[in-house]
Amino acid sequence: xxxxxxxxxxxxxxxxxxxxxxxxxxxxxxxxxxxxxxxxxxxxxxxxxxxxxxxxxxxxxxxxxxxxxxxxxxxxxxxxxxxxxxxxxxxxxxxxxxxxxxxxxxxxxxxx
Numbered sequence: 259x260x261x262x263x264x265x266x267x268x269x270x271x272x273x274x275x276x277x278x279x280x281x282x283x284x285x286x287x288x289x290x291x292x293x294x295x296x297x298x299x300x301x302x303x304x305x306x307x308x309x310x311x312x313x314x315x316x317x318x319x320x321x322x323x324x325x326x327x328x329x330x331x332x333x334x335x336x337x338x339x340x341x342x343x344x345x346x347x348x349x350x351x352x353x354x355x356x357x358x359x360x361x362x363x364x365x366x367x368x369x370x
Contacts, residue, residue, distance in 0.1 A: 266338075269319055278308040278315075282335045309334050316341075 273279035286305055290298045312334035317325050320341065328337045 269315060272315055273312055276311065278312045281305060281309045281312050281333075282338055286333070313337060 270279060273282070284305075286309070287298070287302045290302050309332075313331075316334055316337050317328060320328070324341070324344075328340065331337050331340070
């Protein structure tokens with residue numbers, strides 16, 4: 259299993275347990291107007307709080323180099339999307355390189 263999938267699975271477990279995973283799939287509610295109902299303000303505040311917590315968990319689960327690259331990204335969902343793109347490309351390259359090495363490997367003469 260790839261490191262990305264294992265790390266993402268662990269992150270999903272924590273975000274689900276803490277009830278913050280929804281920020282990865284649901285857009286941020288609009289900033290409430292000054293006369294907005296209390297419920298609308300609470301929904302916005304809850305989403306912002308969950309996004310910050312999700313960002314912290316994500317950043318804590320990646321390397322220092324990636325943390326530095328992602329520290330100013332506002333949305334946890336954008337961080338996850340970026341990581342999947344970066345690490346997905348890396349995984350594809352690794353698979354291609356492995357296959358190339360397998361195809362180019364030759365058995366030594368006399369080895370069965």
